[in-house]
Amino acid sequence: MALPKVPPLSPARPDEILRPARPWFIVLTLMLALFGNLLPFSGASLALRPDFLALVLLYWCIQEPRFVGVGIAWCVGLVMDVGDATLFGQHALAYAVLAYAAEYFRRRVLRFPLWQQALQVALLLALCAGLVILVRVVGGAPLPRWTYAVPPLSGALLWPVITVVLQWPQRPARSAAEL
């Protein structure tokens, strides 16, 4: 009896054709990322923790720009504003800009191997964080500590993992070479 063939848990090869993602899967992963952001981290672990929601959002904006775009990113950001009890519109604005930048750069980002994608993701996440700082400092808040620069970097380190996990259900069971 043959088990259904499952693709390996590794990055898709450049020649591999991914199936379109199912909408419920996108929603589920966004919910899980929100859950990850709401976990009660504190102290050093909080300083290290990447913004899971921004990462997953970025992945879908790059891979499925017709499902997830500026509008959805904005709504998700608003939910995050409530969850973190920050200013209304702070995450929303940052995520909307992130989604736009992802839409703008997606073709370029996808051309590179994963670790080089991660470098570009670090820049995109840093843009997002910089925007939040700008908004808050204009609103009268003090500058955050230097540890505020860590989450974009840890997020970029997590990018290959996120990519492998999120593209796994979209990978065909049998590769083109075996057909």
Add this chain to the structure above:
Amino acid sequence: MRHIAADPPAFFHRGPSPLARLAFFGLISIALLFLDTRYRYLENIRHVAATVLYPLQRAAQLPGEALGWVGSYFVSQRVLSEDNATLRRQLVEQGVAVQALPTTQQENARLKALLDIRGRVGAAATAVEVLYSGRDAFTHKLFVDRGSDAGLTAGEAVIDAEGVVGQVTRVFPYMAEVTLITDKDQAVPVRVERSGVRSVLFGAGAGRTPELRFMAPNADIRIGDRLVTSGIDGTFPQGLAVAQVTTLERDTGQMFARITARPVAGVDRSRHLLVLGRAAALPPRPEEPAEAETAKKPGRGKARRG
């Protein structure tokens, strides 16, 4: 990593362009930010949304709590007996003070009656537990597990066993937000316990100790002085320990002395806190133009800002 369905050519209608969408949502965000910072119009919406999000928030606590249970199950006998011994010793030490308390209270009541001073109302207190610390890097906040269900209201003082921790700033149905005294926008009216000098302790933000501002260089204050709440704001009951003076720079060339004070309470450590109800009802304020009043009370006005 290409898709089977390639992107349609640009002349196929796909709604407004991404840039137009960004401009639209960006403008809404900026409007929301403006309304929230300047006018705080959106508190009702925030309450509703926070209530909807509450189950997910609560579920996110579960992994940590489960770890805590497992951890507490494996606490060693030695740690427990050490704790027990410490607590017993504290009990005996505090027992002395408690025995003397009724006499002191009676004496105090008599003296107050003699002097015709308004008594402090024994305000109701609610014990709360910290759910999680705020994730916003720009503010110092805590979230506790009781909210309007336990009758908390915004503005109440929050203390732990050692002293003042902060102030309730937002109340949701099942939780409340506490702004810590180290937050940049938080101010606590204090009195130097030794000399009685009044001042206001301002939080300084991330990683810095709170400071006493606007103190003349010759003010009667020394390193190591304890600061207690003065109670003149009607929010914090008087006499609660707040901080201890750690650095003091008197530069006669400057207008004011630079004084920083470290909070005595475990502001970022304590798990079990006490929310104190409002202190004695203050006499009504004299009629004043609204502007003059806000200008006179920077501490209270700022403390409400988030």
